[in-house]
Amino acid sequence: MSYDYGSQSLGIANPFRFEGALIALRGALLGLTGLYSLLQVAGLVNRGRELEGWISAGLGLLLLVWGLVALGQGLFKLFRFYVGRSVPASLARNHVDSTSKERHAYRSDELHDMLMGRKNTTFKEPQSLFSRLVHSLMPRLLFMPPVYRALTENLLFSLSVSVFMLLAFALAWFASATGLARLDNTPVMAWLGVILTLYLLKLWLNMRNPFRHFSRGGMDISLLRIGLLLALAILLPVLLAYVHRHVQAIPRLPINTLPYLLTLLFLAALTSALGLYLVMQRMRLASPQTEVSEHRNNWQKNLMPRELFIHLDSHILANRRFQEIPNRIYQNFDPSLQQEGGSEKGAFTGRTLVETQPVVSEIAHSGGFKWVRIMTTVLGQLLLAGGALWLASLADDLARVPQQPEVLTVLIMPSLLLIFGSVISTIGNAFWAEMQFRSLLLELSIEGTYTESRLSTGNSIYDSTRSENVVVRSNITPWFLLSNLLTSTFAVSGNMNLEQERYILSLHKADDTLAEVLNELDGFFASRQTIAGINEVDLQSASQIFQMNEQTRYQPSTPAAPLAVAAEQAAGRLAQEEKNEPVQG
Numbered sequence: 001m002s003y004d005y006g007s008q009s010l011g012i013a014n015p016f017r018f019e020g021a022l023i024a025l026r027g028a029l030l031g032l033t034g035l036y037s038l039l040q041v042a043g044l045v046n047r048g049r050e051l052e053g054w055i056s057a058g059l060g061l062l063l064l065v066w067g068l069v070a071l072g073q074g075l076f077k078l079f080r081f082y083v084g085r086s087v088p089a090s091l092a093r094n095h096v097d098s099t100s101k102e103r104h105a106y107r108s109d110e111l112h113d114m115l116m117g118r119k120n121t122t123f124k125e126p127q128s129l130f131s132r133l134v135h136s137l138m139p140r141l142l143f144m145p146p147v148y149r150a151l152t153e154n155l156l157f158s159l160s161v162s163v164f165m166l167l168a169f170a171l172a173w174f175a176s177a178t179g180l181a182r183l184d185n186t187p188v189m190a191w192l193g194v195i196l197t198l199y200l201l202k203l204w205l206n207m208r209n210p211f212r213h214f215s216r217g218g219m220d221i222s223l224l225r226i227g228l229l230l231a232l233a234i235l236l237p238v239l240l241a242y243v244h245r246h247v248q249a250i251p252r253l254p255i256n257t258l259p260y261l262l263t264l265l266f267l268a269a270l271t272s273a274l275g276l277y278l279v280m281q282r283m284r285l286a287s288p289q290t291e292v293s294e295h296r297n298n299w300q301k302n303l304m305p306r307e308l309f310i311h312l313d314s315h316i317l318a319n320r321r322f323q324e325i326p327n328r329i330y331q332n333f334d335p336s337l338q339q340e341g342g343s344e345k346g347a348f349t350g351r352t353l354v355e356t357q358p359v360v361s362e363i364a365h366s367g368g369f370k371w372v373r374i375m376t377t378v379l380g381q382l383l384l385a386g387g388a389l390w391l392a393s394l395a396d397d398l399a400r401v402p403q404q405p406e407v408l409t410v411l412i413m414p415s416l417l418l419i420f421g422s423v424i425s426t427i428g429n430a431f432w433a434e435m436q437f438r439s440l441l442l443e444l445s446i447e448g449t450y451t452e453s454r455l456s457t458g459n460s461i462y463d464s465t466r467s468e469n470v471v472v473r474s475n476i477t478p479w480f481l482l483s484n485l486l487t488s489t490f491a492v493s494g495n496m497n498l499e500q501e502r503y504i505l506s507l508h509k510a511d512d513t514l515a516e517v518l519n520e521l522d523g524f525f526a527s528r529q530t531i532a533g534i535n536e537v538d539l540q541s542a543s544q545i546f547q548m549n550e551q552t553r554y555q556p557s558t559p560a561a562p563l564a565v566a567a568e569q570a571a572g573r574l575a576q577e578e579k580n581e582p583v584q585g
Contacts, residue, residue, distance in 0.1 A: 004084035010084045010323075012360050015432050017492055019375070020077025021383045031067030034060045037392055038564055050486050060376045060574040063392055064284045076336050085325050087498035088358055088437060095329040102499035108330040114507070115443050115481040118290045121502050122146070130157060143288040143502050145488045147211050147430060152279050159272040162200055166265060168229055169196050172237045176413045187250050188240040193257030201415060207423045209326055210275075211430065245300045246560050247335070260412050267420040273425045274376045281369040282431070287486075289506045293514045295480040301525055305348040305450055311524050312444065313352070320440060322357040329354055331443075348474075358487060358502075359438035369431075372527055376428035383421025390414040433490040437502070440510060440516075442481050448476040476563055482514045483507040 037060025044053035058427060089102035110121055121144050126132045134153050135141055141152055240250065301308075313333050335350030365373075391414040398410060411428060444458055451473050489502040 010085065010087070010360060012081070012087070012435070012498070013120075013416060015076035015435070015491060016081070016082030016429075019377050019429060020074045020493075022073025022074070022377060024071055026381050026385045027067045027070030027072070028386055029067070029447045031071060032061050033389060033392050034063030034065070034067055034370060035064060035226075036060070037395070050269060052092055052395050055398050059392050059395060066388065073493075081493075081497065083498065085323075088487075089499045089502050090328045090330070091355060091441075091487070091502060092330045095332050095387060096326055101496070103501050105503055111330060111441065113445060114504070115292050115441065117485060118292055118507075120232055120288065120290050120507065122505070123288065125458075130160075138280075139286075140283045140286050141279070143297060143505070143506070144283060145288040145434070145490075146283060148279055148575070151210050151275060151427065151430065155272045155275045158203055158207055159268050161203060162227065162265060162268050165196055165200065166261060169193070170231075170263070171230070183535050188237050189253040190253040190255055190257070191240065192237065193249065193261065194253060194255060197257050197260050197264070197412065199300040200261075200268075201419065204264075204268065204423065204463040210423065210426060217535055227497055232554075234400060238460060244495055251518075255391070255409050260416070263413070263416055267416060270472065271420055271424050273426070274372065274379070275422065277372055278427070278431050279367060283371075284366075284522070285364065287506050288502065289508050290505055291483070293480075293509045293511050295478070295514055295518065297478055299474075299476040300476065301474050301476060303470055303474060303525075305337060305350075305446075305448070305474055305476070306335065308476065310331060310445070311521075315518055315524070317352070317354050317442070320442070322359055325357040327354045327356055332408070333444075335446075338532055343454075345449065346449040347447070347449045349445075350444045351443070353443045354441075355485070356440040358485075361436045361438045361486070363434065363436055373428060373431050376416045376424055377432070380423075380425030381419050381558075382423065384522045385421075386515065387414045387417030387421055388418065422472045430490065433492065435491055435498070436490055437487050438490070439485050439487065440484050440513060441507075445479040446476060448474055450474040467493075474551050480517065482510045482517070484510040484513075556571040 014147060018070070037056050039060075041053045041057045041060070044050075086097065090097075092106045092108045095164050106121070107167045113119070114121060122145075124146075126142075131153055134156055134313060138152065141149055144152075169192060171386060173189060243250065317327060329352070331351060331353035333350055335353035337346055337348045340347040392408055393410075394414070453471050484507070485504055486506045486508070487502045489500050489503050490500060491497050492500065
């Protein structure tokens with residue numbers, strides 16, 4: 001679940017309210033139409049029109065179910081957009097929350113390479129010939145999220161194939177009109193039109209998911225393929241005409257596919273124009289910076305290396321949190337100490353990769369972009385509703401169809417509306433769903449050596465307080481890499497609404513934040529004490545003990561003083577007399 005309740009909101013609003021309202025309205029309309037069709041079944045059967053009744057019942061049931069599904073989807077988008085304190089998805093696997101089911105776009109070593117190399121691996125080089133052509137015509141498309149790149153390539157590919165196939169069909173028609181292929185009085189052109197119409201319908205039907213990566217779809221336009229299609233456009237009519245005249249007569253089709261082909265071309269051009277306009281407006285906001293703030297130094301401090309690691313993890317990195325939300329740990333700070341020669345000296349290393357909680361950043365879309373996005377969503381829903389209602393009105397026509405080709409004629413136009421309505425709705429949804437976030441990505445690498453020595457003070461016989469400490473002299477080489485990230489993700493409706501892949505769009509310097517980190521470290525180093533000190537509480541306690549000792553110390557009585565003085569005087573006179581006594585022979 002992406003929802004972890006907290007009283008402090010992240011300020012992320014529901015982006016699908018307008019789209020959800022339109023989908024719910026379409027679903028209600030289709031549901032009512034389906035219910036009306038079901039209510040007409042009894043009257044049709046009573047009038048002896050059983051076939052029309054069965055067709056109306058099938059279409060009514062289809063529309064009712066379809067409408068209820070659309071109504072549920074729309075209401076789901078209208079309901080509250082639950083956002084907890086664990087969204088959006090992490091860039092790589094988060095060691096703090098290893099049980100999350102979110103999808104990651106990177107690995108921790110990729111993030112390290114991006115900071116170290118000042119590069120952005122999100123922007124992949126186009127591979128196929130058509131992809132390179134598209135990116136040559138639209139150079140800034142390379143710096144867009146992969147979703148928009150795939151959408152643009154797929155739209156242009158489908159439109160190009162549609163136009164090319166229509167030109168090939170026109171070339172075959174020209175060969176027939178000029179007498180080169182001798183197709184007069186044959187149904188060859190009608191069959192070619194049906195084949196082309198079905199092929200283009202299948203082509204745009206695959207565009208219902210226009211965000212799959214272009215290189216994985218197996219789609220490309222190569223020069224060899226173009227040559228084969230041109231040759232096929234010329235030779236296939238000749239071959240079919242030969243088969244019709246000499247092998248087996250091809251049945252005639254009472255179908256004129258030209259209106260369907262023109263309608264398909266118009267809808268394809270309209271769909272591509274809407275999608276490409278939105279993409280081009282979005283490209284104006286692309287700022288593909290790859291700047292990183294860096295600091296390297298060499299410190300010689302009197303402290304244990306583990307104390308530095310603890311302070312960095314529990315103070316420096318924790319101070320960078322947003323709304324007290326834990327940082328995303330992509331590389332655990334697991335310092336290693338290697339002792340040499342007992343415990344008096346050794347070496348240490350440690351590295352961590354941390355991202356602060358991403359903060360939502362509003363996308364500065366232009367007014368034209370917002371209006372076209374609304375028009376795209378409205379048009380998509382109108383085409384879907386129109387196609388479904390058109391299909392519901394075909395009960396009488398379907399009942400009077402005596403042959404299979406006429407069934408295709410009846411169903412082609414509603415199918416066109418449904419297919420392109422689905423594609424346009426999907427395109428509009430992508431531009432409602434994008435959200436951008438800003439966060440700090442910090443990598444800290446520390447290595448160095450340390451030596452131990454003993455320091456004692458207060459060893460005199462007159463000292464009552466003594467301190468002895470083991471002093472560790474550390475030679476530290478830190479390497480700070482810090483960048484302000486702009487990331488993008490595409491929200492969905494549901495429990496995993498913001499747990500999709502999040503892509504890095506740009507990296508900007510964060511010199512101010514790096515300066516704050518270094519100042520905090522300087523304050524930590526300045527507060528270090530090598531010798532144990534005595535604070536005011538200790539001094540007050542010592543004073544009280546001294547006063548108590550003064551009061552309880554033994555003192556002699558007053559009369560004893562004169563006796564002691566008289567004894568001392570008598571001893572002095574006796575010594576003087578002995579000194580003055582003459583020597584006797």
